[in-house]
Amino acid sequence: MNDRERLITGDDQEEEEDDEEEAGRRYGGHGSFRRLLESNGVCKWVEDLGLKRAAVTNAPRSNPELLISMLKLQDFFEVILTLKGPLRPIVLSIKGSNQPQICYILPSSLVCGISTTKSRKLYTYNQKHQRLSNFTMGVEQYLPPWFSVAPMMEWTDNHYRTMARLISKHAWLYTEMLAAETIVYQEKNLDRFLGFSPDQHPVVLQIGGSNLENLAKATQLASSYGYDEINLNCGCPSPKVAGHGCFGVSLMLDPEFVAEAMNVIAANTDVPVSVKCRIGVDDRDSYNELCDFIYKVSSQSPTRHFIIHSRKALLNGISPADNRKIPPLKYEYYYALLRDFPDLRFTINGGINSIDEARAAQNEGAHGVMVGRAAYNNSWALLGNVDTTIYGAPPSGLTRRQVLEKYQVYADSVVGIYGNNKPSLRDLVKPLYGLFWGEHGNGVWKRKADSAFHHCKTFKSLMEETIMAIPDSVLDSPVVDPYSTTCIDKFASSKNLLPPPYTVKEEEEEQLLYA
Template sequence: MTESAVVSNQQTENKQAVQSEYPACRFSIAPMLDWTDRHCRYFHRLLSEHAQLYTEMVTTGAIIHGKADYLAYNEEEHPLVLQLGGSNPADLATCAKLAAERGYDEINLNVGCPSDRVQNGRFGACLMGEAELVAQCVAAMREVVDIPVSVKTRIGIDEQDSYPFLTDFVGIVSEKGGCRDFTIHARKAWLSGLSPKENREIPPLDYPRVYQLKKDFPHLTMGINGGIKTLEEMEAHLAHMDGVMVGREAYQNPYLLAEIDQRLFGSDTPMKKRRAVVEAMFPYIERELSQGAYLNHITRHMLGLFQNMPGARQWRRHISENAHKPGSGIEVLEQALAKIPAHLDV
């Protein structure tokens, strides 16, 4: 066995040991439509070995009837969760089985997205009002796969935002559907009158309600989501919850992820430097470009890597102005890196 193979095997064993010590949801990056594609996930995985990554929500219709491969991912992305959108138990079971066969680590049912497009398809946050149906969906998926099936939901919808409504929903889905893993976005959703963006900002956060839910369902694994931006906030939530999920902050300030393994998983692996992360992306970028990918589809996820650092604006500008040009390659990133002062150990 080569030295590199020995190192790789040791890294795999260390990763598995750390992950077995904590619930899978201890730290996860939220699924976001049109953002958490496989390029984004590969980049995030370079920053954290142990973060649980999610696909953007994929509808059952797209998987079953679409012409594209909506289940494609890079092997390096594990642990990886497929988030499904749908409300037909049979279709969800079909997709869950396909995903399990492709090697996904978990299936997650979206019961939190409030967009009109999602509501018209009868899935997303509107399903909070149909707990029995959600239980049937979860049960159907659990029947055909051996991997976990989880639910991501809100604390309420419209005027149905009482604590008993929330506990009834979780109780029915866990008891009748067999769901043991939930991620709770600590805001309710307005199904009309607010855009998806406004639904992520306007309804007030209610962390104590989510903490109480965990207390009332101690046998369930629960993560919390919504408005979490710093490692200190994550650690505070983990005093009450099994896991934390971070959304927009992971995209706007991705270097936040570089300290996750050390702070939340007790890893003794040194934090990666920003420059090293960029250079580690080069082989992936060259491989993807050779297969027809566009550079800007990959680099758009990297724009915030140097946030609040000297040269960050020039880094973003150079990539934004050049990555979309035909034939552009890693030289764009090399030139952008040159905008960061060389004396900075970043």
């Protein structure tokens, strides 16, 4: 028995076994993690060149040593390299060496890296083979993000997401954008901004900001809440955000900074990271400029998922609402990205207002579909069909009365919890306005609710006073599949308009190889 074994007794032994079990669960099991590494083909390529397999990390050396031990990969990695600063997902330059490093980011900053002077071959290999991080996209216990609800300021708050999850079990839900500064400055009041029920998974936190220190701190603070992905807002055109705030869509003008920001975010979380952006800004709206942004961010950071709002943004003072209407939709840009970046994952967003349109986009090859205000304004018809139409689940038979009964338990448990009547009954009822969209009695119910806000103290009492405005036939009917035989060709036709394939500029390629 060695010294380490002598020190482990009783509870310590059980704790170590629990840690190893957790590592095995988190990374898909000891054997499957090794198979994941070997299945990519990079290991054989390394061996053919006579190179060494290395674990590369910017964490303390003890971290990868412990993780490698837990995963039983001591014989797999021949060397551990520790670096300072953020890890680059393609190329690393080790101080004192002229040899570029190619690496593949894995969870907890453990990466499989190789060293060679054949830089051209490194670049060619990276372009032709999927990165290992693709295999770790998303959280394994949930279905993929084939459908998601867009982050919307003052809309997709905790109350809406609670209600939405009661309707759809599989849709991915995004928080409203939270500025990194808000999270940092509200460190003692984080539950109000970041807290959510475990039943809400899968849920993505969207943050905004342009200060690297605050982005790092905000991500670190949010990590303890268990979000399934961290998303950086690079698409908001609001003058307060993209103008005075110098973030949102204005970040698209500086892809190198976005890559650096994504490295900082990824270094402070162990879940996937993603970017939500537009297809361009003002006159910087060519397909090649969009590709330059995607290429630089994905090749200089661990970002493998991009949500593409298929309109450009106009920063000439028009309102965010007009920015959702005036710039034309160019779905052909989205589908061209699928062609030109096969190793990345793209979600389409913008102008999709029904489950039929979401299905049509998916049928044309979209990796994922994100819907915004339609999922709020007509939540029952849209979210109620996500699980069956998009994910293939059997009908649940869920009714709106059942949703209200479950939501009532939540609402009455949180009303006024933060003091000063926050959240108020009005805040808690707001997400329900889309539950009866287009139904008989909806207008009467809203007027009754508006009156009841003045004297009702609980959600239950408010509903008892107002719900009779909605007919029982509406409350007790399960969702109806709105499937139409009408062909929706808005996406199919856009595939006939694809721009020419994107080609990486020679100078950009060289810059990345020797960054």
